[in-house]
Amino acid sequence: MRGRIMWWGLLLATGVFVLAYLYFTLLPGPVEPAARQYFTTAEIAAGRKYAQANRLIFLASFAAEVGVVAWLVFGPAAARLGHGAMRLAQGRPVVAAFLFFLALWALLRAVNLPFSLYSSYYLEHRWGFSTESLASWWADYFKGAVLDLVLSGAGVLLFFWTTGRWPQTWWLYAGTFLAVWLVVANYLWPVLVAPLFNRFTPATDPEIVAMVKRLAERADLSVDKVLVMDASRRTTKANAYFAGLGRTKRIVLYDTLLRDYPRDEVEAVVAHEMAHWKLGHIRQGTIYGILANFALWLLLFLFLRFSLDLPRRGPYPPEVWALVVLFFLVASFLGNPVASGISRRMEAAADSYAVKLTSDPAAAVRLQVDLARRDLADVSPPPFIEWFSYTHPSTLRRIEAIRAVPLKESRP
Ligand SMILES: [Zn+2]
Structure with missing residues (x-):
C-alpha cells in the first residue's frame, strides 16, 4: 500500500494520546484542595477508583478495536477477505462490499462484547448502580446490535454506491447524505429509538x-x-x-x-x-456535526486517493471498508478534545x-x-x-x- 506513512502518522498520533490517557488514568495526581470543602476523603477516593476502572476499559476496548482493524489493513487479511467476498457475490461489487462489511461488523462486535459486558453490567453491579438482570442486559444488547446493523448496513450500501457513481466527488455526496441523516436522526431519535429501550x-x-x-x-x-x-x-x-x-x-x-x-x-x-x-444547543450541535462530517469525508477521500490504486470507474473494492472503519475509529478518537x-x-x-x-x-x-x-x-x-x-x-x-x-x- 502506498501512503502507509500517512496511516502510520495517524496511528502514531493516536498512540501518543492513548499513552497520555493511560498515564493519567494510572497516575491521576493530587486532588484539588477545594474538593475537600464538599466531599469526604472516602467519597473522593471512591469516585477516582470508579473512574479509573471505566477509563481503563475505554482504553482497552479502543486499543483492541484499532488493533484488530489495523492488523486486517496492514496485513494480507483484508485483501483476502475482500477477494472472498467478491467471489461469493459473483463479482457484484456492492454486494461484495456488504458481505465484507458484515464480516468486519461481526468481528468488531465480538471484540467489543467482553468490554461492554464488563463495563455496563459487571462493573455497574459491583459498584451497586445496576438494577438490571443479565437477561435484560442481553435484550438491550441485541436490540442495539440489530439497530446498528440495519443503520450501518444501509450506510455501507450508500457509501459504495456513491463511490462508484461519483469517483472524484463522492465525499461531497457522502457528506450531504450524512448531513441529512444527522438532522433526521436528531429529529426522530426521541420518538423512534429511545422508546425501544425505555418507557x-x-x-x-x-x-x-x-x-x-x-x-x-x-x-x-x-x-x-x-x-x-x-x-x-x-x-x-x-x-x-x-x-x-x-x-x-x-x-x-x-x-x-x-x-x-x-x-x-x-x-x-x-x-x-x-x-x-x-440556547438551541441541539441545533448548534447538529451544525457542528455536519461541518465535521464534511471535513472528515474530504480527509478520508484524500487518504484513500494517496494510499490506494483506486478504480477510475465503479465502486471501491470491498476491503476499502476496513480502511474507512480504521479512519473513523481513529479520527473520532483524535477529534475527542474538539468535540468535548x-x-x-x-x-x-x-x-x-x-x-x-x-x-x-x-x-x-x-x-x-x-x-x-x-x-x-x-x-x-x-x-x-x-x-x-x-x-x-x-x-x-x-x-x-x-x-x-x-x-x-x-x-x-
Ligand atoms: Zn446539559
Missing part, C-alpha cells in the same frame, strides 16, 4: 408541572413536553436530558431523579435542560443560564455535590483527561462557575 410518560406531578410552567415563562419558552423515563429499571443513577428538533423537542427526567432528589435540586436540573432548549470542548462550553452556558432562571445558586451547587456523591464522579479529574474526554466540566469547575454567576435579584 416515557408525561410528568403529571402537579408540583413539577407548576415548576416547569414557572421556569418556561421566565425563559420565554413554550415547553410542551417534559417526560419521565423509567431509568430505575436499569440504574440507581439520576440524570436528565434534552433531545429532539422542532416538534420532537422534549426534556426527559429520570424517575430516579424525581425519587431521590429534593425539589429545589430537581428544579435546578429542569432549568439546566430548559437552558439547552432556549464544544460540549463543555455548551454545558457551562446552560449551567449559568439555569442559575439566572432559578435565582437559586445554592440549590444548583447542592445538586452538583449530590450528583457527584451518588453517581461517584471523579470530582477533580486530571486536567488532561478533562480536556480530552469530559463532555461536561468537572464537578468543581461547575460549582465554581455557578458561584460566579452574577444575580440581579434574589429569589422572592
Whole structure:
C-alpha cells in the first residue's frame, strides 16, 4: 500500500494520546484542595477508583478495536477477505462490499462484547448502580446490535454506491447524505429509538408541572413536553436530558431523579435542560456535526486517493471498508478534545443560564455535590483527561462557575 506513512502518522498520533490517557488514568495526581470543602476523603477516593476502572476499559476496548482493524489493513487479511467476498457475490461489487462489511461488523462486535459486558453490567453491579438482570442486559444488547446493523448496513450500501457513481466527488455526496441523516436522526431519535429501550410518560406531578410552567415563562419558552423515563429499571443513577428538533423537542427526567432528589435540586436540573432548549444547543450541535462530517469525508477521500490504486470507474473494492472503519475509529478518537470542548462550553452556558432562571445558586451547587456523591464522579479529574474526554466540566469547575454567576435579584 502506498501512503502507509500517512496511516502510520495517524496511528502514531493516536498512540501518543492513548499513552497520555493511560498515564493519567494510572497516575491521576493530587486532588484539588477545594474538593475537600464538599466531599469526604472516602467519597473522593471512591469516585477516582470508579473512574479509573471505566477509563481503563475505554482504553482497552479502543486499543483492541484499532488493533484488530489495523492488523486486517496492514496485513494480507483484508485483501483476502475482500477477494472472498467478491467471489461469493459473483463479482457484484456492492454486494461484495456488504458481505465484507458484515464480516468486519461481526468481528468488531465480538471484540467489543467482553468490554461492554464488563463495563455496563459487571462493573455497574459491583459498584451497586445496576438494577438490571443479565437477561435484560442481553435484550438491550441485541436490540442495539440489530439497530446498528440495519443503520450501518444501509450506510455501507450508500457509501459504495456513491463511490462508484461519483469517483472524484463522492465525499461531497457522502457528506450531504450524512448531513441529512444527522438532522433526521436528531429529529426522530426521541420518538423512534429511545422508546425501544425505555418507557416515557408525561410528568403529571402537579408540583413539577407548576415548576416547569414557572421556569418556561421566565425563559420565554413554550415547553410542551417534559417526560419521565423509567431509568430505575436499569440504574440507581439520576440524570436528565434534552433531545429532539422542532416538534420532537422534549426534556426527559429520570424517575430516579424525581425519587431521590429534593425539589429545589430537581428544579435546578429542569432549568439546566430548559437552558439547552432556549440556547438551541441541539441545533448548534447538529451544525457542528455536519461541518465535521464534511471535513472528515474530504480527509478520508484524500487518504484513500494517496494510499490506494483506486478504480477510475465503479465502486471501491470491498476491503476499502476496513480502511474507512480504521479512519473513523481513529479520527473520532483524535477529534475527542474538539468535540468535548464544544460540549463543555455548551454545558457551562446552560449551567449559568439555569442559575439566572432559578435565582437559586445554592440549590444548583447542592445538586452538583449530590450528583457527584451518588453517581461517584471523579470530582477533580486530571486536567488532561478533562480536556480530552469530559463532555461536561468537572464537578468543581461547575460549582465554581455557578458561584460566579452574577444575580440581579434574589429569589422572592
Ligand atoms: Zn446539559
